[in-house]
Amino acid sequence: MMNNQIDKKEFVRLIQENKGIVFKICNSYCQDKEGREDLAQEIVYQLWRSIQTFHAELKFSTWMYRITLNVAISYYRKSKRVNTIVSLSENLTDIIDENEGYEDEYEKDRMLLQNLINDLKELDRTLIILFLEAKTYKEIAEILGMTETNVATKIYRIKEQLKQKIMNFKNQRIWKTRI
């Protein structure tokens, strides 16, 4: 049992090391700060609970991504039943331009990208997150339980979809500055 091999201290260290990805996944499946923290706690709890099922033949990152994504999607679906999730992409120009707290262009771009990702279907989001996390098609296929060919086709389509939305967004901004 893995629980005996990884003690609490070691587990907390692993979480601290990987909190970037937990944050990005929480951000992609939960829009409010309070909910994100709750989701993060749920993920940590489930990771600790599931560590006994960890198989040595699986990469630690594959195992972690599977749990984190499964918990995040379930959390999202549960909150979707309670609240109506509002699509942000339609008013994105206003939202981003009205927020003046950004220190640099990167932050604006990051918000744009994050909102476009949040607007995808919950399963499509998993693909683009894993792609952006530089996972190989093989690992993505393993995490999601689909074929590599299917992963490649879908990622290509989602990227095209996102590119189109980014173009539309940039055009909207040009129009706004002209007006």
Place this chain on the structure above:
Amino acid sequence: MKKIWDSPNKEIENFLNINDQSFELTQIKKAKSKVKSLIFSKIVGITLGLGWISFMFILIYFTVFNTPISFGKFFFVGSLSIIVLITSLAVFLYVKDIITIKQIDNSESVTVTQLKLASLQLSIIKSVRVSWLQLPFYSTWYLNYELIMKGNIIFWIVQIFVTGITTWLAIWLFRNINYKNLNKKRVRNLMQGVGFYSVTQAMDYIKEIDNFKNDR
């Protein structure tokens, strides 16, 4: 896109700052909430079912051992026994669901786990369709020799109408409330109308997972 995704983010530094102590608290809090959210509704179903079965058992026991043999006793004990049998089956299906919930493994691939979770939501449909089968027996338990032999025409019209309509309804619901028919508008509306919106949502999600997995 990758460059933007990987760009430094101050929010991450302040996010999820756990130490050994706060980790302990998270564990306790989440252990409680998990039991509440996932299994609670099933436990309520089982408790109500078992309560109903016990009540029926008491009635059957007293009738069998404390009343003389009669024609009416046959209808009473027979109807209640069938109700007990069908309710037991529905309770058994709920127990099976709890076992499945306990076996859900989040470390399986995303499509497999999500499919299992959606199927679990959908499984309520099995208990519901089985439960409907007991409906006609609520219109037969009170029948006795007096009513059958001396009942007037109005009694017979009402009795045949009620038993007939409940039998037809029970069979119709049993045959129509199933996974395949959830695509039909009539069944979807019926399920949503009686508050099983989550069931139709789960069905849609299963289709979505299937399309996602098989690139349709």
